[in-house]
Amino acid sequence: DAGVTQSPTHLIKTRGQQVTLRCSPKSGHDTVSWYQQALGQGPQFIFQYYEEEERQRGNFPDRFSGHQFPNYSSELNVNALLLGDSALYLCASSSWTGSEAFFGQGTRLTVV
């Protein structure tokens, strides 16, 4: 079992650009959540996807959007990047009917 996999592991983008991050959930999981973790802080919930729909959203602007595919994998898109978007982006997968969440290793995004 490969667990939760995220790609890429590291990314450098310029302010104003757009970025897409990818996540494949753990086998058997159908729900994907995304978190942003700034340096020295705990992860902050961005949004959650189940059955290809956004089910919950945290306090993040519309520049942050996502998608879930029929195979349960997911993408996180961020438009008009700001320097403050530099962070570790974490994907977590779980079962909608009830389970603990498992996290990927994250994508380190640096905006310059």
Add this chain to the structure above:
Amino acid sequence: DAKTTQPPSMDCAEGRAANLPCNHSTISGNEYVYWYRQIHSQGPQYIIHGLKNNETNEMASLIITEDRKSSTLILPHATLRDTAVYYCIVSGHSGTYKYIFGTGTRLKVLA
């Protein structure tokens, strides 16, 4: 805001038990206590979770008080590799819930 309160840091001697406390006085009846740890900017690693009974697995034990307002994660024989930030989270167990992380406890295991 996080529903849990944890001490910001703790030290533990290698080989000794590490006892990490967590207060969650506003926990609801259907909410579980989850523990995760994060080692130097890797993704958080699931450790254990429980509802009201004490739980044990190969990694740790979780002791939940009878009133469920606090809990303790016990690493029975801490090693240097247990040095990490430990997060206590209170959440429902189905997909309709999300995790709200606090700042966690930074555990340093000393040789």
